Amino acid sequence: MKILVCIKQVPDSAQIRVHPVTNTIMRQGVPTIINPYDLFSLEEALKIRDKFGGEVTVLTMGPPMASEALRKALAIGADRAILLTDRSFAGSDTLATTYALSQAIRKIEKVYGDQDIVFAGKQTIDGDTAQVGPGVAKRLNILQLTYVSKIESCDPEKREIILERRAEGGVQVLKTKLPCLITMLEGSNEVRRGTIDDSLRAARAQIVTWSAKDAEIADLTKCGLKGSPTIVKKVFAPTPRTDRAKLIEPGKTAGDTAEAMIGAIFARSASLEEDMTKLASGF
Ligand SMILES: Cc1cc2nc3c(=O)[nH]c(=O)nc-3n(C[C@H](O)[C@H](O)[C@H](O)COP(=O)(O)OP(=O)(O)OC[C@H]3O[C@@H](n4cnc5c(N)ncnc54)[C@H](O)[C@@H]3O)c2cc1C
Numbered sequence: 001m002k003i004l005v006c007i008k009q010v011p012d013s014a015q016i017r018v019h020p021v022t023n024t025i026m027r028q029g030v031p032t033i034i035n036p037y038d039l040f041s042l043e044e045a046l047k048i049r050d051k052f053g054g055e056v057t058v059l060t061m062g063p064p065m066a067s068e069a070l071r072k073a074l075a076i077g078a079d080r081a082i083l084l085t086d087r088s089f090a091g092s093d094t095l096a097t098t099y100a101l102s103q104a105i106r107k108i109e110k111v112y113g114d115q116d117i118v119f120a121g122k123q124t125i126d127g128d129t130a131q132v133g134p135g136v137a138k139r140l141n142i143l144q145l146t147y148v149s150k151i152e153s154c155d156p157e158k159r160e161i162i163l164e165r166r167a168e169g170g171v172q173v174l175k176t177k178l179p180c181l182i183t184m185l186e187g188s189n190e191v192r193r194g195t196i197d198d199s200l201r202a203a204r205a206q207i208v209t210w211s212a213k214d215a216e217i218a219d220l221t222k223c224g225l226k227g228s229p230t231i232v233k234k235v236f237a238p239t240p241r242t243d244r245a246k247l248i249e250p251g252k253t254a255g256d257t258a259e260a261m262i263g264a265i266f267a268r269s270a271s272l273e274e275d276m277t278k279l280a281s282g283f
Pocket of ligand 1 (some may be wrong): 006007008035037038055059060061084090091092093094095098101116119121123124126127128129130131132133228229230233
């Protein structure tokens with residue numbers, strides 16, 4: 001099985017601070033990590049490779065420093081890493097990102113053979129749009145299975161995969177043909193640490209680095225800022241909530257406190273009390 005995993009290097013959001021005066025994100029000194037959602041997809045790709053043989057290639061589009069994320073993926077167990085980096089990708093929105101990634105995947109298939117499964121994370125912790133996986137599937141013209149919670153079975157001979165997908169109000173069990181694109185849900189597996197051999201291999205590994213020309217990207221007007229119709233109108237930090245948690249005062253029960261709080265809510269919105277009373281009395 002040949003499996004490709006799209007990974008993105010993101011700032012560790014747990015360590016991001018918003019400037020108290022300018023309200024801008026302070027990126028300086030913030031460490032970068034592999035987007036955590038991508039690790040669940042990487043783990044699933046490695047499990048399939050371990051079972052059926054083959055190879056796992058990780059791909060990222062980003063600045064030269066994104067090679068660090070690829071090296072971490074190699075240390076976890078990926079076989080090959082490809083960095084797609086070029087000034088012409090700067091300012092890419094999700095439309096341009098999916099174009100560059102899908103063109104690079106076509107080139108990977110030319111060089112290393114057709115990919116049976118393409119994995120992506122469910123979403124990123126920085127951009128957070130969850131558009132890139134489905135967008136890449138659309139551009140590659142392959143089926144997409146998002147929010148996958150479990151891969152039940154995979155049959156490389158029949159070229160079939162059966163999996164569970166979380167849907168509104170339940171779980172769908174789906175069988176589909178390969179090739180397809182899958183995005184895994186968080187917590188769907190336990191991400192391995194990688195062996196010492198993997199770490200040594202990762203430290204010495206040559207990261208394959210492609211420019212737009214190397215990746216044979218056909219139309220540069222679809223890349224970067226030129227190919228990005230999205231306009232960010234405003235970026236702002238959410239206003240902190242003013243409501244504070246209420247303590248249950250000594251001597252009062254939780255019921256007393258709840259009653260007092262509901263009273264306070266109704267005092268702020270009289271129509272809400274009316275509506276609730278009507279609902280409760282069945283009108
Ligand atoms: C107008 C505009 C300008 C922008 N300019 C820049 C810029 O200059 N520099 C910049 O870094 N970002 C820029 N961005 C952000 C950039 O568009 C997104 O980071 C990128 O398109 C991915 O979107 P996302 O983070 O929402 O990914 P999602 O759709 O949430 O990601 C889903 C999955 O897709 C895969 N994926 C996403 N991005 C990549 C990637 N780059 N490589 C490999 N796999 C990936 C991962 O598996 C990820 O888990 C810009 C956005 C806009 C709207």
